[in-house]
Amino acid sequence: MALIEAVDVRKEYPSGDGPVAALRGVSLTLDTGELLAVVGPSGSGKSTLLGILGGLNPPTAGSVTVDGIDVYSLGQDRLADFRNEYVGFVFQEFQLLPYLTVLQNVMLPLAVTDIPPRRQVEMAEKALEGVGLVGKARRLPGQLSGGEQERVAIARAIVNEPPLILADEPTGALDSATGERIMELFAGLHGRGRSVVMVTHNPDNLRYATRVLTMKDGAVQ
């Protein structure tokens, strides 16, 4: 069953010398349970595509449907609710808030839901357990290694159990052994009925993918 349907997605960014085309008509379908790896040279539009699929970046043209929802027909608040409910983002460079503990970071997506606070803590602890970080819940991100921070970011992305995980070069900043363990985590995720779209530069990661999408100059190769 198709979770995502993107049809002829185009994106132009305004710039000093006219608009820059980051995506020139990308169409793709993603089924539930897939782990799609997106590869391609820097500047080919991978991050832009990920943002558009996650309801974060409105395309200039084309449409994105997730679970039957025409994402960009939603108003601002509904779109925010959509991201909260459907998408877990794992950003490059982890993007943890340094002044919050690991547990509080993981709880961030839950804070705007109406889940009772105690249950939120339980869910965050469970997510941390899933990435093997139970003992570090009260630490600050700065006290963790890069691999541990990445795992916090993953825990945060899966904490409210979204059907879609979008990860932008999740192993880019990690050594290969750590990256391997992170990839195993992602493999476990999509194994449990979740869909993952992952931008990666690392060819080693591709063997975890169910499918590989290669981009160049804003188009699928």
Add this chain to the structure above:
Amino acid sequence: MALAHLRRRPGKALIVLAGLAVAAAIVVSLLDMALTMGEELSRELEGRGARVLISPVKQDWTLSYSGLTLGSASFQAQELPVWALDRARETHPEVAPKLLHVTTGPDGEAVLAVGVDWSEERRLRTHWSLEGRYPEAAGEVLLGSELASQWDVRQGATIRLFGRAYEVAGVLDETGLEEDGVVLMSLTELQDRAGRPGSVTFIEASAPGPAAGKAQGELKDRLAAALPGTEVTLVRDVEEARLGLLDRIRSLIPLTAVLAVAAGSFLVAAQQYAMARERTREVGLLRAFGYREGHIMAVLLTEVLAVACAAAVLGWSAGTALAGALLPLLDPASGALGLRLDPTVFAAVLAGSAAVGLTAAYWPVRRAARTDPASALRML
């Protein structure tokens, strides 16, 4: 989350906290002082009030009683025209006529005897307290506290004046004013003993209602019109200087409050604009996690609110301490009473600080909340 940010990243919020607290402290100290002084003075004004004094046109006065200064050599001759009392009564029913007469005390010293109409006097001097009772008969007197201790007499004793025995019906508690040194007795008795039947040195009148108000001014004008050839003056028993000080403190409050609000708003707005720039990534991240604009505004405004409330508490404490230190220097009489701590001042400062914080932060926070997550994160 908002509080965690403040706790671990106080930064510029501390400057805002300090600024708002100082502004609040200045306003609070003025309010506290004005309240305490105002209360003290209005108590005094209510007690003694403002009175209208009808007196003969002044000459060479040096002895004084009840705000009127009389020359001991000449005042015996000074009295109001015979029609004055009736005319004054027609204009205003509550008038208290008085005859001042210098006589000789038991030890041969000069004593100021004051003849009064007891029922009128008691209406006028509601603030008097005394040991014993008010005289009723012609043969009874009321003594000022200083005179009573000078003569070593108490209530119930007998003193000799005008070659007669008078019973001391009561002794006035110390007032700190001229009353302390006089003998008060029945007007008609004094007129008879002094050989000045029908004579009145001056007349006091007081209008009902809050003292120092318009009523006395109007009363004064009416009496002045009805009693030509006399001097009609408005006497306040509370020193003008203290009223002036209170006025000055009060007049400072609006300007200070406006400045405090302006400075506080500027600080908050400046800090929040800086915050909006510094935290775009963070806001973008929250947007990505599904925070609505309203959620983000709530998070950011909660931070501002926490700072503003903390500033109000600090400012109130500091302002109250400042007022407690300053008031005894500015106005010892009210300083001695201790500060009057009005919960509404605290509530007002808390509400004011919160309002300033939220209002000044609103636009910058709204701008921050509208951060486009894609360009804020840029790595997606």
